[in-house]
Structure formats: structure tokens, C-alpha cells
Amino acid sequence: MIANDARIRVDSEFAALRTVVVSRCEFRAPDSPAILGHQMPVEPEAVRVLEGTWGREFGAVFPERQRLWEDERDNLAEVLTRYGVRVLRPRLFTAAEKAAAGPHGYANFFVRDPWFTIGEHVIEGSLQFPHRRLEVLTSRSLLLDQVMPAPARYVSIPIPEVSGDGAAGPGPFLEGGDVLVLGKDLFVGESGMATDRTGTEWLAKYLRADGYTVTPVPLKSHVLHLDCAIGLVREGLMIVCPDRLPDGVPETLRDWERIDVSEEEAAAMATNGLPIDAETYITDPQFERVGHQLQARGITVEYVDFSVSRMFGGAFRCSTQPLGRFD
Known part of the structure; x- marks a missing residue:
């Protein structure tokens, strides 16, 4: 018998969060921009960080920011625990895994992308950036412990082909940050930087x-x-x-009420908050304007400073991966 709070199922982005994995804080940049695997990020602070860390661990270059980064994830875990959410954490990379990453570097910092849960399906994805290709390994033992005893299905998309020039190479690519769940309706983003059409078609x-x-x-x-x-x-x-949506909001969502944010706010991760349930939402104090609009609609807003995490181009949704989200 599996305890109710340990059931593996995600019904939507805002169903009650029961069990969630909160990210670790490991990053070593590729040895050079030539092997990043894709274009540089556009967030100015992220560009500055990469320029200071080519071939080096972030924590070795910025020890104080590393400490603050770890505190951010711990503070998020504390808020979630206070609301009764069961919080799990991936392990850290082993020395062998760091060595295997070679000049591409490694990342263990946004658990949203290397795997994800849809209904009772847990799916290991396929990441474009070479420095993130091993990121799923730090969650593997956790997934085996949690998912294997459960009725949920556990699969992996085929690995991408290998490119000889250091680029990402042909797909399929499928990343959890691109997948939004709304019951049986799924929305999958495609920009060319992450999920590609082959990955979307595989999921469908x-x-x-x-x-x-x-x-x-x-x-x-x-x-x-x-x-x-x-x-x-x-x-x-x-x-x-x-x-950020050249074709506009998906048709299924066009009748929804919207809180619009600017390109500058979105680049700072204003859309990347985390519902604990349909009445409670976590965001950064940077987005107090959005928080006030949510509160005016009856939603309780919890603020957690996530300035270091946001510097890497992600925030609360990127830093979490639900295993249980159902009412």
C-alpha cells in the first residue's frame, strides 16, 4: 500500500502539491564558449557569470553567491514543508560523473528539465545543452526509490544523436521546462533552444x-x-x-484571465513562480507587482528571494519537479 502523499501523479500545474523534488546547486561551465552547445543566454547577469566561470565551478569563483544560492533552495524547501509538502532532494554529482562530463562541464541546478511527470507517467527527457546531458543521473536513484514501487509508468525518450562539432546535434530533445500540464491538455514550447518538434511528436x-x-x-x-x-x-x-509568444497564447487558454508581464520581467523570471495549490503561489519579491495582482484575486503569495537562481535563467518552477500534484 502506497501512502496517499507518496502517490506518483501530476494532474495540473496548480493541483495540490504533495511531493516535490527541489534542486541542488552545482554548476561548472564548459571550458569555452565554443563548446557551450548553443547560443549564449540573453540575461545580462547570466552572461557575466558564464564569462567568469568558463571551465571552473561556480562555487570556486563565487563562493559567497554559492552559499546564497544554496540558502535559496533550502528556504524554498522550508516554505514547501511548512505547507505540508513532502520535499525530496537529488544527490550531488560523483567525482566520476564530473570527470565524465569533461570539457562540456556539468549542471545539477534545475531539476524541472531532465525529467518530468504527466499524470501517472514519469518521463526522462533529453537536453540540448551538452553540459546538462548528465543532469538526470543525480535524480536516478530517487526515481528508482519513489517510482519503481508505484503503479506509475517510467520511461525515457531516445537519446539524441551525436554531433562531431561540439554542437547539440540532431534530437530528439524534450525538456520539462517546456511542458505545461492541464489535465489531459499538454502545452509544449518550441524555440529551437530546448525541445524540438521530434521531441514534441514523441511525447504526443x-x-x-x-x-x-x-x-x-x-x-x-x-x-x-x-x-x-x-x-x-x-x-x-x-x-x-x-x-515571447509569436503566435499568441494557445487557443485553449485564450479565454483565461491574464496577468501580463513585459519582456524585461519575463527575462527576470516573472512567469516562473510555483503554485502550491490553486490558492497559494510562490514568487520572488522582485515581482511584487505581480504578487499584488494575485493577492487582489484572493491568492496567498509567499515571497522567497531567488536572485542567484534567477541569474542562471530559472526560478521556482525550474527549481522544482513534482512527483505528486493532485486534489
Whole structure:
């Protein structure tokens, strides 16, 4: 018998959060920009960090920021625990895994992307950036412990092909930051930087028999993931950056109430908050304007400073991965 709070199932972005994995804080940049695997991020602070850490661990270059970064994730875990959420953490990389990463470097900092949960399906994805290709390994033992005893299915998308020039190479690519869950409706972002059409089609094929509909959502080319453009807060309410959606909001969501944010706010991760449930939302004090609009709609807002995490181009959704989210 599996305890109710340990059931593996995610029904939506805002169903009650029961079990969640909160990220670690490990990053070593590639040896040089030539092997990053993709274009540089557009966030100015992220560019400055990369320029100071080529071939080196972030914590060795910026020890005080490393400490603050770890505190941010611990503070988030404390807030979630206070609301009764069961919090799990990935392990750290082993010395052998760091060595295997070689000149590409490694990252263990945004657990949203290397795997994700849809309904009772836990899916290991496939990441474009070479320095993130091993990131799923730090969650593997956790997934084996939590998912294998459960009725949930556990699969992995085929690994991408190998490129000889240091670029990302052909896909398929499928990253959790691009996948938004709304019951049987799934929205999958495509910008060229992360999930590609082959990855979207694989997901649609895999889940079709279970009645899921997958809608591709085009993103502007500088936007890494869909959750950097849209955040579903509760049924009928979303935070959105229209400037990042060249084809507009997906048709299924066009009747929803919107809290619009600017390109500058979205680049700072204004859409990347985390609903604990449909009445409670976590965001950064940087986005107090958004928080006030949520509070005016009856939502309790918890503020957690996430300035270091946001510097890497992600925030609360990027830093968490639900295993249980259901009412």
C-alpha cells in the first residue's frame, strides 16, 4: 500500500502539491564558449557569470553567491514543508560523473528539465545543452526509490544523436521546462533552444493512447522554455509574457484571465513562480507587482528571494519537479 502523499501523479500545474523534488546547486561551465552547445543566454547577469566561470565551478569563483544560492533552495524547501509538502532532494554529482562530463562541464541546478511527470507517467527527457546531458543521473536513484514501487509508468525518450562539432546535434530533445500540464491538455514550447518538434511528436505519440492532447507552442528564439513565457496559476488565470509568444497564447487558454508581464520581467523570471495549490503561489519579491495582482484575486503569495537562481535563467518552477500534484 502506497501512502496517499507518496502517490506518483501530476494532474495540473496548480493541483495540490504533495511531493516535490527541489534542486541542488552545482554548476561548472564548459571550458569555452565554443563548446557551450548553443547560443549564449540573453540575461545580462547570466552572461557575466558564464564569462567568469568558463571551465571552473561556480562555487570556486563565487563562493559567497554559492552559499546564497544554496540558502535559496533550502528556504524554498522550508516554505514547501511548512505547507505540508513532502520535499525530496537529488544527490550531488560523483567525482566520476564530473570527470565524465569533461570539457562540456556539468549542471545539477534545475531539476524541472531532465525529467518530468504527466499524470501517472514519469518521463526522462533529453537536453540540448551538452553540459546538462548528465543532469538526470543525480535524480536516478530517487526515481528508482519513489517510482519503481508505484503503479506509475517510467520511461525515457531516445537519446539524441551525436554531433562531431561540439554542437547539440540532431534530437530528439524534450525538456520539462517546456511542458505545461492541464489535465489531459499538454502545452509544449518550441524555440529551437530546448525541445524540438521530434521531441514534441514523441511525447504526443507516447501519450495518445491515454487520451492526452499535445499542443506545440512556438516561442521566440531567445526563450529557453515555455515556463519562461507562461505560468498557469489556477483554472482560468495565468501569468504570461505576450512578447515571447509569436503566435499568441494557445487557443485553449485564450479565454483565461491574464496577468501580463513585459519582456524585461519575463527575462527576470516573472512567469516562473510555483503554485502550491490553486490558492497559494510562490514568487520572488522582485515581482511584487505581480504578487499584488494575485493577492487582489484572493491568492496567498509567499515571497522567497531567488536572485542567484534567477541569474542562471530559472526560478521556482525550474527549481522544482513534482512527483505528486493532485486534489
